[in-house]
Amino acid sequence: MVFEKVAETQDITPGQMKVINFGAEQVLLANINGTFYAVGNICTHEGGNLSTGTLQGNIVTCPKHKAQFDITTGKAVNPPKVLFMHPKINNATTYAVKIVGTVIMLEHK
Numbered sequence: 001m002v003f004e005k006v007a008e009t010q011d012i013t014p015g016q017m018k019v020i021n022f023g024a025e026q027v028l029l030a031n032i033n034g035t036f037y038a039v040g041n042i043c044t045h046e047g048g049n050l051s052t053g054t055l056q057g058n059i060v061t062c063p064k065h066k067a068q069f070d071i072t073t074g075k076a077v078n079p080p081k082v083l084f085m086h087p088k089i090n091n092a093t094t095y096a097v098k099i100v101g102t103v104i105m106l107e108h109k
């Protein structure tokens with residue numbers, strides 16, 4: 001398991017999100033009540049940028065068609081709203097997070 005430093009804990013206060021580049025991936029880091037989680041930043045529907053969406057509790061809402069993901073599990077909890085269709089979408093990729101002192105580290109897959 002190879003972990004890499006991606007941010008400092010003080011960079012993301014509780015209730016905030018931050019996008020980082022991690023290898024070839026964009027990863028969304030979020031601080032949920034002092035615990036840090038990481039999921040793929042690109043929406044699994046049509047590529048919306050989740051970091052520009054909204055975070056309420058542990059649910060991030062995509063700005064494009066309002067699909068919702070649980071940031072603690074990556075699970076797609078609500079489908080996109082496209083006209084009257086609600087297509088099924090894949091869950092977000094999750095990344096293992098390790099905190100060492102004030103350093104946030106992510107595990108390379």
Ligand code: FES
Nearest residue numbers: 043046048062065
């Ligand atoms: S791109 Fe995210 S809901 Fe459509």
